[in-house]
Amino acid sequence: MIRLVLVDDDPMVRTGLRLILGGEPDLEIVGEARDGLHAMEVIRDLAPDVVLMDIRMPGQDGLTTTGLLLARPDPPRILVLTTFDADDMVLSALRLGADGFLLKDTPPPKMIEAVRAVARGEPVLSPSVARQVIAAAAGGQxxxxxxxxxxxxxxxxxxxxxxxxxxxxxxxxxxxxxxxxxxxxxxxxxxxxxxxxxxxxxxxxxxxxxxxxxx
CATH class of the missing domain: 1.10.10.10 (Winged helix-like DNA-binding domain superfamily/Winged helix DNA-binding domain)
Incomplete structure (x- = not known):
């Protein structure tokens, strides 16, 4: 069983993710958080396997939260979710060591498989934006x-x-x-x-x- 925490400031997005992921027999949504500070508490208490992390949130954003989580011993896998397909914050999250990056409009079957892949330790990038993200990382030599x-x-x-x-x-x-x-x-x-x-x-x-x- 893969234990998940959903982090997004929009309750409708969290509801949508719960509907997409919650019906799978090997996925269990154990908690939700509305912002980065709340996420730190929820993840500390629940120790999930995978965190679906919104990158843009009021207060403590997903980038700061990702960095703090990955500095902890035995951190969860972090799958970054965004509506932007070439976001500098997404690139920064991947540089910090986030395990993947998906657009929020990723079709449900691909999102489910991405969560499973990240839980297995396989990095995931949305195919539609992988080249843009990698090009940005490799640029400016x-x-x-x-x-x-x-x-x-x-x-x-x-x-x-x-x-x-x-x-x-x-x-x-x-x-x-x-x-x-x-x-x-x-x-x-x-x-x-x-x-x-x-x-x-x-x-x-x-x-x-x-x-x-x-x-």
Whole structure:
């Protein structure tokens, strides 16, 4: 059973999420919060597996709340929800280590699967905006960082090729086609890249590739 907390200042949005997610046999909504400060209390008391976090809220916003939660020991997985498809706050949340980013109008079956994927430790980005978010993270490259270069040097040649494609916003299927690999092999490479670089999502990989001067 995956235990969920919903964080959104709009009660109608929380109701909609409860209707979408609450009927699934493996998902249990254990609590709701109306803002970031309330969320800190609810999550502390209930220790959910996954938090669906609105990014824009009055008072303590979702970005601040995400950073505070991820600084705790054994934090929950955080899936950021937003109505904006290229929001700077979303990018910042992913940089902090949030596990995923979905638009609020994501179709219910995809939202349900995204929650399950995040609970399994798999990062999730809405396909419609993944390229924009990754491009923003990889943009503005300055002088290569020796530290980032040392991190990238931990990768095999093949893993560096895959990491560079990730930084360009390519999907697993696109990487498979360009590098003449199976999708399963691409997924295995991505898993190893995350482990070697200490990253949780493609945005963080994109920033390391940028900082190493590979783009």
């Amino acid at each position: 300055g002088s290569p960082s020796p530290e980032a270069r040392r991190e990238i040097d931990r990768l095999t040649e093949r893993e560096r090729e895959v990491a560079t494609e990730l930084a360009r916003g390519s999907s697993n299927a696109e990487i498979a086609g360009r590098l003449h690999m199976s999708v399963a092999t691409v997924k295995a490479n991505v898993t190893r890249i995350f482990a070697k670089l200490g990253t949780d999502n493609r945005v963080q990989v994109a920033m390391k590739v940028r900082d190493a001067g590979l783009l």
